[in-house]
Amino acid sequence: AALLERALVYLLHAGHHHHHHHQRLEEAPAGFDAHLHRGHVQETFAALRRAYRQAEEEEEEGGPPLPSQARFQALFLLYHLGSTEALWQTLQLPEEVRTSPELRTALAINWAFLERNFARFFRLARALPYLPSCALHQHLGSVRRLALMTFSSGFSARNCRYPLSRLARLLAMDDLEEATELCRAHGLVVTEGSVVFQKSSFKDCSPRTARTDGLLVEGKREKVTLLEFSEKICS
Known part of the structure; x- marks a missing residue:
């Protein structure tokens, strides 16, 4: 052993x-x-x-x-x-x-x-x-993808915006740039420091792994x- x-x-x-x-x-x-x-x-x-x-x-x-x-x-x-x-x-x-x-x-x-x-x-x-x-x-990439898919359904609303900094902390991303890249890779709009979650815009692509994951x-x-x-x- x-x-x-x-x-x-x-x-x-x-x-x-x-x-x-x-x-x-x-x-x-x-x-x-x-x-x-x-x-x-x-x-x-x-x-x-x-x-x-x-x-x-x-x-x-x-x-x-x-x-x-x-x-x-x-x-x-x-x-x-x-x-x-x-x-x-x-x-x-x-x-x-x-x-x-x-x-x-x-x-x-x-x-x-x-x-x-x-x-x-x-x-x-x-x-x-x-x-x-x-x-x-x-x-980690699969869990983050699943989280974004879940949020896109749960928070989907015309004028609903979720703070990018809060999302980055929740998903334990190293920085806002990584979080932005992750969201955009899945078809989500990031504007003025916020993510726009919409079920119709979510793109279910292959899990994306962060470049560093220094935090985790x-x-x-x-x-x-x-x-x-x-x-x-x-x-």
Whole structure:
């Protein structure tokens, strides 16, 4: 399990690192295959969770779970945000793991997403440490797209304008420019510091990922080597 945990730290960090590099340089990182990377992450999660189950079976009845299991089970749920299968598997975990602070937070984020409570979702996402943020990062574009689609229906009115600064804070965007680009990419009019939500004008395009996401991911990274970070997470 220890080796698989360290592999996941590297894979989750690498996934965000290559995405960040791609967004900044507007070109695909050489030698990085996103589809292959996702397959490696899923296979490693599956192998690690099997190792946890095997360790539980080998322990005497009532023995404690591995110390880092809760942390990595939470990463599994965040990586598979919105998956009913991942949620069901999480709810079957031993109570000591399921009720840990890490799992409670991951479950709260998952429920906020399923309930379309975007304010709570992004508030909880802001408070996540770096590695859980890397696990969640791939979903941020889809959640923001869904939020704009929901707001376009809920706030749709001829003269209704929503402050752009408030929307940027709600969606945890790094700045107003990012928020403006996101809105316009989805067909929404931004004028005089406000967004005009209209159901008829919303364009349901592919999820758009922010260029930086410093607030939700990059700004949380500690100034240590990856090896030092991995040892800290897995200790």
